[in-house]
Amino acid sequence: MDVREDALRETIRELVSFESYPGEEAAVQSWFREHLSDLGFEVYEWEPDPELLDEHPSFPPVETLDLKDRPSLGGVLELGDPDAGPTVVLNGHVDVVPVDEGSWTKPSFDPHWEDGRLYGRGSLDMKSGLAACVFAALAVEERADELGLDGRIVVEGVVGEEEGGIGAAVAAGRNPYPFERDAAIIAEPTDLSLVVAAEGSLMKRLEIFGESAHAARTWEGESVLPHFERVRHAFENLERERAERVTHPLFEAFDNPWPINFGTVEAGDWASSVPSHLTSEIRIGVAPQETVAGVEAEFRERLDEVVAESEWLTEHPPTFERFSVQFEGSEVDRDEPVVERVAEAASDHGIEPNYEGFTGGTDARHYLDAGIPTVVFGPGSVDLAHTPDEHIEWDDVRLASEIIADATAATLESY
Structure with missing residues (x-):
């Protein structure tokens, strides 16, 4: 389906012009709400739900989260007899990661097109994908009567994806609409591949306690460093064991599919x-078929073994607590209609369907947990996400919007 190219380009440029860091999405959402309304969408809005987030296993204690004035939006188009057909959600997030201006050669929030590319923070991750969803939905609406389509299309612009999916978690767990949702496409940058599985992650803070002494009489103290090295080696051995024991066909290309990273060490x-x-903050990879709790138990057991071998650690046990956001792994069946329709639409546009596993987390897991089949598919390469001079190719955006439009129409016909 053809999309309104000039309007799509301008919408992306406007979205990228907002400094919508996590917690600072209100301004872009105010503009986006009005824009959706002007384009003919009925707009729904929801704020973060502290009670839901406090009970959600992905998130840290709710008092540590900034939840004030962070609306998420859903623009709804009704087609034919809306209650006689399914609802397809097209989802994107409006928050962007922080910018180190000194590392950019182009203004990060002064978006401009140059040689077929749009430069600016969020151009790739993922405001172009969100705008592509808007105009894909409108392209379907324009041909709905001709195609005899019934149902609804929802275009969601959610907040807090970079913080674990605050807006999506609430949308999935507390449906903000007066109708059910049957399928979803999340237009994260996948280089026009279908991401059907995603790795999860466990975030843990390790603390080890020793005893101080003057450096001239070190034997009178107990340094934490040798104890940390024993824990680190034990965890890295477990990492190697897991890489051999825990397998998934979409992650075989990665040398270390479920890595452990000691991101910070302070002593x-x-x-x-x-x-x-000593305090160390650690990220541990979780396979799509695993649970965060199960992996956590494995590493807790390995730590307990190290402690049991040390008289000092037995008497002064380390702490090993969660912090920040936890990401469960996720996976959708390839025979779900929405996955098949995206693959067929890509093929119709000359793109050989490529199914991939993603080594990071996405909002797809929230919708999958709610029983909504969800595939991740969008323009641009994730390799450029969060980087200086972030940019996206216009041809990729246009093509993605057309594919998403065709896939959405076909998905509506599948139910």
């Missing part, structure tokens, strides 16, 4: 003192 407070306290 000691003075060069002339034995370090008596």
Whole structure:
């Protein structure tokens, strides 16, 4: 289906012009709400739900989250007899990661097209994908009568995806619409591949306690560093074991599919003192078929083994607690109608359907947990996400919007 190219380009440019960091999405959402309304969408709005988020296993304690004035939006188009057909959700997020302006050669929030590319923070991740969803929905609406389509299309612009999916978690868990949802496409940058499985992640904070002493008499203290090294080696051994034991066909290309990363390590407070306290923040990969709790138990057991071998650690046990956001792995069956329709639409546009596993988390897991079949498919390469001079190719955006339009129409016909 043809999309309104000039309007699509301008919508992307407007979206990218907003500095919509996590917690600062209100301005872009105000503009987006009006824009959707002007385009003929009926707009629904919801704020983060503290009670739901506090009970949700993905999120840290709700008092640590910034939830004020962070609306998510859903623009609805009704086709034919809307109650006689399914509802397809087209989803994108409006928040972007922070910018180090000194590393950019082009203004990060002054978007401009150059040589067929749009530069700006969020151009790739993922405001172009969100705009592509808007005009894909409108392209379907324009031909709905001709195709005899019934049902609804919802275009969602959600907040807090970079913080674990605040807006999507609430939309999935507390349906903000007076109708059910049957399928979803999330237009994250996948280089026009179909992401049908995603790795999860466990975030843990390890603390080890020693005893300080003057550096001239180190034997009178207990340094935390040798204990940390034993824990680190034990965890890395478990990482290697898991890479061999836990397998998934879409992750075989990765040398280390479920990695562990010691992202921060802080120890000691003075060069002339034995370090008596160490804190390390650790990210642990979780396979799509695993649970965060199950992987957590494996690493807890390995830590307990290290502790049991040390008289000091037995008497001064480390702490090993969750922090930040936890991502469950996710996967959708390839024979779900929405997956098949996206694959067919891509093929019709000359793109050989490519099914991939994604090594990061997406909002798809929230919709899948709610029983809504969801596939991730969108323009641009994730390799450019979060990078200086972030940009996207116009041809990819246009093509993605056309494919999403065709897939949406075909999905509406599938139910």
